[in-house]
Amino acid sequence: MGDNQEALAMITDQAGRLLEDAVTPQRLKSLLQKPGSFDRDLWLQTVGLGWAGAAVPEEAGGFGLGWEVLCALAGHLGAVTASLPLIQNTVLVDALAQADCGYSAVIEQLVSGEAIATLALFDQGDNGISDTPQLVYGSSGLNGVTAVAPFAAVAGFALVHALREDQSQPALLLVALDQKGVKRDLRNCIDNARGAAALDFANATATPVAVGDGASSLLMRVAARAVIATAFEQVGGAGSCLQSACDYARERKVFGQPIGAFQGIKHKLADIYADIEIARGCALDALAALESNPRAALAYAAAARVTAITAYEHAARENIQVHGGIGVTWESAEHHYYRRSRSLALELGAAPYWRDVLVDHVELLAEGY
Amino acid sequence: MSQNDTRAYLASARAWLAEQAPAYSGAARRGLSVEEDLALGRRWLHLKSEHGYAAITMPKIYGGGGGTEIEKVIFTNEENNYDLPTGYFGISLGMPVPMLLKYASEEVLRELVPPAIRGEQIWCQLFSEPAAGSDLAALTMRATPDGDGWRLNGQKLWTSWAQYSDWGVVVVRTDPTVPKHAGLTYFYVDMKSPGVEVRVIPKLAGESEINEVFFNDVFVPDAQRMGGVGGGFKVAMETLMIERYAVSDEAVGGISVEKFVDLAMRTRINGQPALADGEVRRLIADTVAERQGLRSIHRRAMAAIAAGTEPGPEGAIRKLLGARRRQQVSAVAMDLLGVDGVIMTEGAQPTEDFTESWIESPPLRIAGGSDEILRNTIAEKVLGLPQDHRPDKGIPFNKLS
Ligand SMILES: Cc1cc2nc3c(=O)[nH]c(=O)nc-3n(C[C@H](O)[C@H](O)[C@H](O)COP(=O)(O)OP(=O)(O)OC[C@H]3O[C@@H](n4cnc5c(N)ncnc54)[C@H](O)[C@@H]3O)c2cc1C
Numbered sequence: 001m002g003d004n005q006e007a008l009a010m011i012t013d014q015a016g017r018l019l020e021d022a023v024t025p026q027r028l029k030s031l032l033q034k035p036g037s038f039d040r041d042l043w044l045q046t047v048g049l050g051w052a053g054a055a056v057p058e059e060a061g062g063f064g065l066g067w068e069v070l071c072a073l074a075g076h077l078g079a080v081t082a083s084l085p086l087i088q089n090t091v092l093v094d095a096l097a098q099a100d101c102g103y104s105a106v107i108e109q110l111v112s113g114e115a116i117a118t119l120a121l122f123d124q125g126d127n128g129i130s131d132t133p134q135l136v137y138g139s140s141g142l143n144g145v146t147a148v149a150p151f152a153a154v155a156g157f158a159l160v161h162a163l164r165e166d167q168s169q170p171a172l173l174l175v176a177l178d179q180k181g182v183k184r185d186l187r188n189c190i191d192n193a194r195g196a197a198a199l200d201f202a203n204a205t206a207t208p209v210a211v212g213d214g215a216s217s218l219l220m221r222v223a224a225r226a227v228i229a230t231a232f233e234q235v236g237g238a239g240s241c242l243q244s245a246c247d248y249a250r251e252r253k254v255f256g257q258p259i260g261a262f263q264g265i266k267h268k269l270a271d272i273y274a275d276i277e278i279a280r281g282c283a284l285d286a287l288a289a290l291e292s293n294p295r296a297a298l299a300y301a302a303a304a305r306v307t308a309i310t311a312y313e314h315a316a317r318e319n320i321q322v323h324g325g326i327g328v329t330w331e332s333a334e335h336h337y338y339r340r341s342r343s344l345a346l347e348l349g350a351a352p353y354w355r356d357v358l359v360d361h362v363e364l365l366a367e368g369y
Numbered sequence: 370m371s372q373n374d375t376r377a378y379l380a381s382a383r384a385w386l387a388e389q390a391p392a393y394s395g396a397a398r399r400g401l402s403v404e405e406d407l408a409l410g411r412r413w414l415h416l417k418s419e420h421g422y423a424a425i426t427m428p429k430i431y432g433g434g435g436g437t438e439i440e441k442v443i444f445t446n447e448e449n450n451y452d453l454p455t456g457y458f459g460i461s462l463g464m465p466v467p468m469l470l471k472y473a474s475e476e477v478l479r480e481l482v483p484p485a486i487r488g489e490q491i492w493c494q495l496f497s498e499p500a501a502g503s504d505l506a507a508l509t510m511r512a513t514p515d516g517d518g519w520r521l522n523g524q525k526l527w528t529s530w531a532q533y534s535d536w537g538v539v540v541v542r543t544d545p546t547v548p549k550h551a552g553l554t555y556f557y558v559d560m561k562s563p564g565v566e567v568r569v570i571p572k573l574a575g576e577s578e579i580n581e582v583f584f585n586d587v588f589v590p591d592a593q594r595m596g597g598v599g600g601g602f603k604v605a606m607e608t609l610m611i612e613r614y615a616v617s618d619e620a621v622g623g624i625s626v627e628k629f630v631d632l633a634m635r636t637r638i639n640g641q642p643a644l645a646d647g648e649v650r651r652l653i654a655d656t657v658a659e660r661q662g663l664r665s666i667h668r669r670a671m672a673a674i675a676a677g678t679e680p681g682p683e684g685a686i687r688k689l690l691g692a693r694r695r696q697q698v699s700a701v702a703m704d705l706l707g708v709d710g711v712i713m714t715e716g717a718q719p720t721e722d723f724t725e726s727w728i729e730s731p732p733l734r735i736a737g738g739s740d741e742i743l744r745n746t747i748a749e750k751v752l753g754l755p756q757d758h759r760p761d762k763g764i765p766f767n768k769l770s
Contacts, residue, residue, distance in 0.1 A: 127707030128639050147708040189711040190728055196711070254504045256761030256769065264741045317696065320573075320731045324502055324739060325527045328573050328732040335573035338731065342703065343711050350704035352646055356639040 008065050011054055012072040016079075018045070023080040025333045031083075031193035032336070036153030036186035038195035043084055047113030055090045060097055061111045067225070071232040071287050078236030081336045083193045085116045085151040087229040092117035092159050095222050096174065099209045103174065106157060115156035118177075119226060119348075120149040120199050121219065122161075127346075128353025129223055130161075131216070137173055138165030141181060141203040150347055152177075152197040153186055160199070161219060164211055172215045172222075173206040181205060191343035193336075224301035227348050228290065231283040231301075234308035234344055238276045241315035241337050245269055245322040252324075265322060272315045279304070279311035299365050302358035309345045309354075316341035375439060375675060382422070382444045386451065389416060394451040400716055403576050407533060410454030414488030424462050424486045427470065431482035438613060439675040445616040452720050456578075460529055461485060465492035465538040467611045468604070469557065472595040481536065493534040493560070495525040495582060496605060502527070503742050505540070506549040506602055510584065512541040512556070518590040519543075521558070524583050529736075531567045531580035534560045538608065540601045545767040552766055553601030556593050563587070574728040575719075614670055614680055617687065619660055621733055623695035623719050623726035626656045629702055632723070636705040643705050652701055656694060663687055682751040689743040692733040699727035 022042055031037040046052075055070035056062025063069075070090050077084055089110045096103040109115035123134040124147050135144030142162060152158065155177055164171040175182070181204030184197040210218040246269060249260030259265050286300035293300070316337040320327035327334045345351065391397065393413040398406055417423035418432045425441040427433025434440070448455070466485045469492075470478065484490040501508035510523025521541055531537065537560050544552035560567070564587040570579045596604040619625070630653055633644040643649050666687070670680035702723035703710035710724060719726040734740050748754045761769050 122708040124709055125636070125707055127636065127704055127710075131640065148711060149708070188713045188715065190713060190724060191711065194711075198709075253500075254502070254507075255757065255759055256504075257758075262741070262757065264744060313700070317731070321734055321740065324735055325497070325579075328735060329579075330571035330573055330577075332573070335731075338573070339728075342700065342727070345700075346703060346708050346710050350707065350710075352638045352643070352648060352701075352704055355648065356646075 004065055007063065008069050008072065011049070011051070011065070011069060012076065014049065015046075015051070015073050015076040018049075019076050019080045019082055023082045025336070028081060028193060028333070028336050029330070032339070033192065035188045035192050036184070036195055036197050037192045038151070038154045039083065039193070040154070042082060043113070043116075046084060046086075051084070051086055052089050052113030053111035056093050056111050057097070060093060060107055062093075067229065067287060067290055070229050071283070074229045074233040075236035078233035078238075078340075079240045081193070081237060081240075081333075081340045083150070083195065085118070085155070085195075087226055087233070088117040088119055088151055088155070089113070089115075090229070091119065091222055091226050092157065094225060095159060095172070095209060095218055098218060098221065101209075103209075106174065109156065116151055116154050118149045118152040118155035118158045118199075119222065120146040120152055120158045120160050121223070122147040122149070122349070124198070126349075128349040128356070129219060131170065133161045133163050133170055135160060135162035135201065136165055137162040137171055137206055137208070142173060142175060142201045142206040143203060144201055145185070146199045146201075148185075148187055148189065148196045148198045150194040150196050150343075152199050153184055153195045155195075158199060159209070159222065160201075160206065161215075162206075164208065167211060169212040170215050170219075171211045172209045172218055174209050175199075175201070175204060175206045179205055189343070191339040193340075194343055194347075220298055223348065224286075224298045225290070227301040227305045227354075228283065228286045228297075230344060230348060231279065231286065231304035231308035234312040234341070235276060235280050235283055237337055237340055237344075238272070238279065238308075238312040238315035241312075241319040241334075241341075242269065242272050242276060244334065245272070245315075245319040248323055259322070268318055268322070272311070272318060275307070275311040275314050279307040282307045293368070296361070296364035299358065299361035302354045302361065303365065305348070305354040306351055306358060309341075309351045312337075312341040313345060375443065378440055379443050379447070382447050385420065385422070386447055390448070390451040390453060394453045398452065398454060398718075406454050407457050410457050411488035413453060413455070414458055414486070418487045423488075424466070427467070427482070427486065431478060432486035433482075439671060442614060442616055442671050442674060449616070449618040452718060457491060457530055457533060458488060460494055461490075461492040461534075463612050463615065464608050465494055465536070465557070468538060468595065468608050471607075471611075472604075473557075485536075490535040491530055491533050493528050493531045493537040494608070495528050495531070495537045495539040495558075496608075497527045498524060499526050503739060505605060506553065508540060508542060508553070510539075510541045511545075512543050512554060512589070515588065518588055518593075519556070521556075521564075521584040521587040521589055524581060526581050527570075527736075528567075528580045528582050529578045531560065531582050532569050532578075534567075536560055537582075538595070540605045542766065543598055543601075546765050547599070548763050549761060549766045549769070550602045551599055553605070554598050555595045555601040555604040556589050557595060558587065558589050558593065562589075572732065575725070614674060614684070617691065619663070619691075620720070621688070621691040621695045623699055623730065624702065624721070624723055626653065626660065626698065628721075628723075629653065629656070629698055632702055632705055636707070638705070649701070649705070652698065656698055659690060659694065663690070682747075685743065685747055685751065688733075688737065689740055689747075692730065693740065695726060695733065696730040699723050699730060703727055 053062035058064040183200040282304040286304040289300040421434040425434035425436040429435035512519040543554040564585040566583040636643040673680045
């Protein structure tokens with residue numbers, strides 16, 4: 001095992017234990033009850049352990065453990081439905097480093113976890129990434145309203161997709177959110193633990209990170225990386241649903257036997273297992289492609305996204321079903337996953353959009369067996 | 370009933386609803402608290418009872434419509450076009466009260482049925498328990514003889530609308546020394562009796578109708594027994610089947626496919642109109658075609674009822690398909706709404722709001738027979754396949770592990 005592998009094993013082991021203890025159902029329920037909730041205590045605790053910078057290259061001030069550690073941590077978060085902006089912070093650091101024009105102060109805050117990032121890449125009404133953003137960045141600054149974005153309620157910085165007026169081209173902008181021109185609109189959502197808010201900009205100060213073609217390619221890089229890490233979060237959540245359903249199927253007796261003895265239940269759970277393993281396979285391949293085949297990363301990401309959405313939603317929905325009446329109560333934890341599965345299925349663009357992306361790039365996946 | 374008669378009935382029901390229903394539905398309900406909505410529902414039921422539209426098949430002397438099954442089906446179909454506060458009374462007038470008509474004395478009927486039909490009182494159905502849902506006969510709540518009645522002890526679970534109920538029908542174990550189905554007895558019980566305690570169970574989302582109900586030495590006179598001692602399971606099954614034909618709305622309380630099509634017309638996927646997307650078109654096609662099949666089944670059932678014969682068994686697929694369909698269509702609708710599909714709108718109804726329709730769909734696949742139990746019923750009762758292995762068959766209840 002190399003140093004990196006050891007460090008990776010250590011941090012993910014620790015993550016599993018910490019999250020198991022810290023993320024109680026009661027804590028999650030209290031977060032679900034209020035719009036824009038965020039578990040700041042957990043964030044500070046994990047920031048203290050270096051999670052925010054774990055994946056970031058050493059030259060940018062991180063631990064240099066790579067996307068692999070981010071994906072592993074995302075899997076652990078997903079397994080307990082904890083919400084932390086690890087993916088957002090890491091992806092924004094990557095985007096700023098790509099642009100390479102001196103955002104070192106912002107990067108430092110994101111790597112240390114002092115600041116939180118949000119990827120506010122969607123307009124209201126968008127279900128996928130648009131070529132024609134509605135927000136406008138011009139001489140008076142940034143104007144317009146984004147769709148709700150996770151962690152926007154608490155973030156210090158946002159990556160925003162807007163039309164740059166003077167050049168009539170899309171741009172990716174870095175926006176510091178603690179300024180007069182920014183309003184955070186907290187909405188009651190199916191999953192309030194995501195710290196979500198819509199961002200309402202009125203002549204806000206912003207800095208272009210990339211413009212035109214550069215913006216489009218950086219945007220897809222950001223999206224692909226966020227999607228891949230999120231796929232691990234989804235697979236983690238789906239795995240917990242399957243485990244919970246199997247545990248209950250072994251223990252709940254109906255008609256004199258465990259419900260797991262009925263083929264109606266067995267086949268249901270086996271089908272979920274198959275979905276999860278397909279999603280895991282796609283996610284692992286997508287992660288590997290970031291290094292080995294970056295040209296095709298978007299196609300791999302799309303495959304990871306559609307399979308992860310399917311697997312998590314299938315598992316979360318049927319886990320409730322297997323639990324019968326208990327599963328539809330507020331008190332049970334099963335609906336945390338049901339909510340999270342749908343929330344994650346929408347946040348980075350919905351399945352119909354990503355299926356389209358996958359088909360548009362299908363030739364990139366033709367080889368590689 | 371002749372075709373002309375049914376047509377005339379439909380026309381007058383439709384006209385009456387067009388005139389009366391708007392004041393009790395849709396906008397009239399927006400922003401109401403549950404208590405206010407329930408009060409509106411009681412007024413609606415009262416109004417219907419004055420015009421023969423409440424409990425249409427029940428005798429007029431008790432406030433019913435004195436009409437036929439087909440009239441009830443026709444009226445309910447039409448009524449479902451409005452978003453009326455009728456849900457509180459669905460179980461009450463659907464099962465317990467019709468059972469009372471079969472089992473109670475004239476004197477009891479005159480006292481208890483009219484207030485139920487007018488919506489002044491509500492009846493609930495206390496069957497399920499923590500360890501007895503799909504397997505009703507596994508219930509453990511006890512009744513022991515006491516003078517000219519019984520003492521009830523134990524717990525019921527998932528009882529819909531118990532928090533507003535005045536009366537309930539209950540199945541309890543009177544003899545644990547015989548096999549599980551044989552030791553049950555059926556009563557009706559005053560929910561205001563000393564020792565009855567009702568606690569609402571919050572649902573994963575939305576207003577909750579479900580409760581746990583504790584019975585602590587509750588006295589029930591033997592005169593309130595329905596059926597024989599030990600005959601409770603049969604009466605319970607009769608209860609579940611007494612609604613000859615339950616008319617449920619086509620979208621199972623969620624968004625209609627027309628609303629979905631409308632959404633697909635005004636949203637885009639990757640820059641293209643969503644309505645042009647192959648997958649969206651397939652979902653619409655499948656949903657509409659399935660509904661068409663169900664409409665045919667429904668129409669044939671109506672014809673059978675009108676002719677005084679039994680509807681076919683194919684009606685049993687309606688709830689199984691409908692509940693899953695609602696969950697699926699609502700989720701895809703949220704996909705089209707996009708990232709903002711996660712937003713919940715205060716006071717939105719599942720018939721109008723895609724997100725609400727989605728988040729409130731899981732209970733539908735469990736209540737009133739889970740998907741899996743419905744499939745078993747179809748396989749065993751309709752297709753004649755053998756029953757699952759039942760290890761507890763024939764064993765005295767108190768000898769089961
Ligand atoms: C909203 C709501 C309202 C309700 N209202 C009432 C009411 O008013 N009165 C009342 O008495 N009850 C009511 N119920 C209870 C309802 O009837 C039960 O929840 C239902 O019968 C399932 O029982 P259970 O919850 O114990 O689940 P279980 O019976 O424990 O089932 C658990 C899982 O096992 C599956 N399963 C069970 N048997 C088999 C089998 N043979 N093969 C394959 N799978 C199987 C089930 O489908 C389910 O997925 C209500 C429930 C809900 C959710």
